[in-house]
Amino acid sequence: MSKIASALGVSSATVSNALSGKGRVSAELVEKIRKKADELGYVPSSAGRALRTGRSNVLGLVLPDISNPLFPQIAQAMEAAASNAGYGILIADSRGDVTTQTQAISRLIERGVDGLVVIPRRGTRIGDIGCPVAMVDTPSTPGNTVSADHWEGGAKVARHLVDLGHKNFLLVGYDPASNVQNDRIGGMKSAFDRGIKYDTIWLETLLRERGEQTSLGLIDRVRDGVTAISAVSDLHALRVLTELQTAGIKVPQQVSVTGFDDLIFSPVVTPSLTTVHMDMARIAELAIAALVREIEHSKSEPNANTSQKQNGKAAKQTVTAEPSKVSMELMVRASSGPIILPDTPILNGKTL
Amino acid sequence: MSKIASALGVSSATVSNALSGKGRVSAELVEKIRKKADELGYVPSSAGRALRTGRSNVLGLVLPDISNPLFPQIAQAMEAAASNAGYGILIADSRGDVTTQTQAISRLIERGVDGLVVIPRRGTRIGDIGCPVAMVDTPSTPGNTVSADHWEGGAKVARHLVDLGHKNFLLVGYDPASNVQNDRIGGMKSAFDRGIKYDTIWLETLLRERGEQTSLGLIDRVRDGVTAISAVSDLHALRVLTELQTAGIKVPQQVSVTGFDDLIFSPVVTPSLTTVHMDMARIAELAIAALVREIEHSKSEPNANTSQKQNGKAAKQTVTAEPSKVSMELMVRASSGPIILPDTPILNGKTL
DNA sequence: CTGAAAGCGCTTACAG
DNA sequence: CTGAAAGCGCTTACAG
Numbered sequence: 001m002s003k004i005a006s007a008l009g010v011s012s013a014t015v016s017n018a019l020s021g022k023g024r025v026s027a028e029l030v031e032k033i034r035k036k037a038d039e040l041g042y043v044p045s046s047a048g049r050a051l052r053t054g055r056s057n058v059l060g061l062v063l064p065d066i067s068n069p070l071f072p073q074i075a076q077a078m079e080a081a082a083s084n085a086g087y088g089i090l091i092a093d094s095r096g097d098v099t100t101q102t103q104a105i106s107r108l109i110e111r112g113v114d115g116l117v118v119i120p121r122r123g124t125r126i127g128d129i130g131c132p133v134a135m136v137d138t139p140s141t142p143g144n145t146v147s148a149d150h151w152e153g154g155a156k157v158a159r160h161l162v163d164l165g166h167k168n169f170l171l172v173g174y175d176p177a178s179n180v181q182n183d184r185i186g187g188m189k190s191a192f193d194r195g196i197k198y199d200t201i202w203l204e205t206l207l208r209e210r211g212e213q214t215s216l217g218l219i220d221r222v223r224d225g226v227t228a229i230s231a232v233s234d235l236h237a238l239r240v241l242t243e244l245q246t247a248g249i250k251v252p253q254q255v256s257v258t259g260f261d262d263l264i265f266s267p268v269v270t271p272s273l274t275t276v277h278m279d280m281a282r283i284a285e286l287a288i289a290a291l292v293r294e295i296e297h298s299k300s301e302p303n304a305n306t307s308q309k310q311n312g313k314a315a316k317q318t319v320t321a322e323p324s325k326v327s328m329e330l331m332v333r334a335s336s337g338p339i340i341l342p343d344t345p346i347l348n349g350k351t352l
Numbered sequence: 353m354s355k356i357a358s359a360l361g362v363s364s365a366t367v368s369n370a371l372s373g374k375g376r377v378s379a380e381l382v383e384k385i386r387k388k389a390d391e392l393g394y395v396p397s398s399a400g401r402a403l404r405t406g407r408s409n410v411l412g413l414v415l416p417d418i419s420n421p422l423f424p425q426i427a428q429a430m431e432a433a434a435s436n437a438g439y440g441i442l443i444a445d446s447r448g449d450v451t452t453q454t455q456a457i458s459r460l461i462e463r464g465v466d467g468l469v470v471i472p473r474r475g476t477r478i479g480d481i482g483c484p485v486a487m488v489d490t491p492s493t494p495g496n497t498v499s500a501d502h503w504e505g506g507a508k509v510a511r512h513l514v515d516l517g518h519k520n521f522l523l524v525g526y527d528p529a530s531n532v533q534n535d536r537i538g539g540m541k542s543a544f545d546r547g548i549k550y551d552t553i554w555l556e557t558l559l560r561e562r563g564e565q566t567s568l569g570l571i572d573r574v575r576d577g578v579t580a581i582s583a584v585s586d587l588h589a590l591r592v593l594t595e596l597q598t599a600g601i602k603v604p605q606q607v608s609v610t611g612f613d614d615l616i617f618s619p620v621v622t623p624s625l626t627t628v629h630m631d632m633a634r635i636a637e638l639a640i641a642a643l644v645r646e647i648e649h650s651k652s653e654p655n656a657n658t659s660q661k662q663n664g665k666a667a668k669q670t671v672t673a674e675p676s677k678v679s680m681e682l683m684v685r686a687s688s689g690p691i692i693l694p695d696t697p698i699l700n701g702k703t704l
Numbered sequence: 705c706t707g708a709a710a711g712c713g714c715t716t717a718c719a720g
Numbered sequence: 721c722t723g724a725a726a727g728c729g730c731t732t733a734c735a736g
Contacts, residue, residue, distance in 0.1 A: 047729070052712050053731070058463065100375075110396065130393075240589075242593070272565055396714080399713075
């Protein structure tokens with residue numbers, strides 16, 4: 001910048017004003033400065049700006065588990081939303097661990113992020129950390145900023161299956177301690193009136209005890225009359241689907257299978273998977289917007305603007321706007337349908 | 353920092369030296385300063401440090417497509433490797449587009465990254481951009497820094513199938529312009545000696561013409577004698593697997609199916625998918641290490657250290673160390689095996 | 705419309 | 721072992 005200034009014989013203040021378009025510089029000078037800047041390949045120093053303004057224009061994204069198959073959707077949506085708002089995204093993986101999550105948050109803060117989007121490890125409360133935070137979680141979790149309406153999503157799939165005539169369900173969860181999964185299952189159950197039978201299994205313990213690749217014992221369930229299997233994730237639905245198919249059970253003619261999240265493989269398998277889609281772009285926009293609002297706001301805030309928190313008692317800065325609930329969309333695809341072969345023997349003698 | 357200094361009646365230089373452990377401060381003073389820093393909840397200003405040192409300790413990660421199912425593995429590995437080396441990761445999605453990729457890179461540079469890991473859009477050459485770059489691609493691409501040996505991976509699966517007695521293959525690619533996919537397919541073919549029949553299909557055009565959810569016409573292939581189908585990604589292998597299963601074809605008894613990348617669902621479907629796994633952690637370590645080496649190096653570099661590139665002619669800074677090839681590991685699982693029912697009619701009359 | 709000056713928080717020679 | 725001083729690159733009142 002000083003190079004541009006001296007090359008043109010103007011002050012760096014003028015260069016700054018010209019380049020930032022504050023409008024206090026004559027049009028022709030602006031033009032000249034722009035040209036020179038291009039010519040010199042000038043790239044403003046984010047460090048200089050950050051130091052002066054106290055804002056880095058970078059946001060941190062803390063994820064419970066980057067290897068989660070939903071992560072691509074999340075990261076992509078957050079990156080796009082942040083980018084539109086003029087922010088960059090610094091990622092941190094809390095690897096499902098609460099202490100790692102805390103460390104990740106500290107590291108991000110040390111790197112000078114202006115705010116944080118946290119997708120918390122189940123049931124984590126984030127205390128005051130002296131910087132704006134948007135939590136993305138379930139509506140049933142207090143203190144969150146925005147989330148999909150997982151309960152409604154569960155209700156939608158279940159109602160769809162009930163309307164198709166199904167009366168005997170198997171609900172498949174993974175982690176019984178997950179708020180999201182409990183909401184989804186709760187929503188499903190809410191769509192069942194009397195006359196509907198259902199049972200719920202949670203995979204986590206099952207798999208830990210019997211090994212990752214164990215059979216889920218679905219054949220027995222089907223023999224006992226289950227005609228619809230609803231999972232809390234497409235990943236589990238896929239597991240169910242392929243296990244049924246391997247056993248020669250027809251989906252959806254004999255059994256309907258549904259999932260959640262519209263993962264990348266869901267439209268691509270045969271039969272394609274009926275699932276519930278969340279509008280991540282919207283969730284991300286809301287989260288980022290809440291964060292940005294808070295950040296802008298604290299700029300004009302007159303008090304306590306010393307970059308350090310005062311004696312460990314940081315001002316409450318969690319985003320306080322009313323939490324937003326984003327509706328979920330049912331995607332009806334081939335894996336769910338009316339029962340076509342209800343009364344024929346299910347297996348031709350041999351089991352798996 | 354100045355707060356700590358004045359609270360203790362020492363200079364900020366001493367605080368700096370004490371906190372950074374440079375060892376020019378007496379042990380007791382260091383102790384006192386540390387304590388005071390904790391007490392005040394001191395968080396060093398990354399902006400101040402960056403401005404002074406000229407390093408942000410942040411690396412940019414440019415991905416062709418965040419929604420790629422392999423992305424979680426990549427991002428997780430890069431984040432971990434960077435974190436271990438003391439760097440943060442700023443992400444940017446080039447959305448498969450070359451211009452977006454260029455913009456993404458500029459944005460990252462404007463944010464002051466010290467270096468870039470680029471997983472290029474197929475066939476992109478990144479020119480001199482005035483900052484260290486590590487490219488992660490195929491060994492067959494010139495100028496890349498590190499990559500998995502996709503060719504070797506292809507050879508490994510194919511050899512595995514040949515050893516199992518298969519003699520008639522269908523190879524499934526997606527994008528015929530992808531270097532990675534061509535390497536994988538090339539490797540497969542290299543394992544076929546005379547006596548092996550094979551055909552290759554590329555899904556991209558097929559799907560564009562006939563719609564995303566079209567049948568791949570696998571039944572005809574199998575009827576014509578194909579007993580092994582090898583895809584360049586688990587995603588396509590999954591598509592193949594479920595299409596076969598829906599048609600009543602047994603995997604692996606009648607047809608073996610293999611994929612690539614060991615995606616999250618691969619061990620979980622029935623039958624679990626034989627695939628080729630790449631050691632992302634190692635790839636990430638190598639890429640980050642190359643980058644860090646280059647960054648550290650350019651620190652001591654005496655010449656041209658003016659943060660701006662001189663008249664558009666930036667010094668060549670692409671990481672030049674010999675490109676590393678990381679070996680790929682074959683994961684033999686249930687979806688591949690010897691042919692058990694070679695001569696029985698494949699379909700019981702009805703097709704799909 | 706333009707410029708001189710101060711200062712954001714840090715680190716690094718340089719003195720003492 | 722400790723301190724005074726300079727300066728990284730920017731922006732923002734404040735004068736003119």
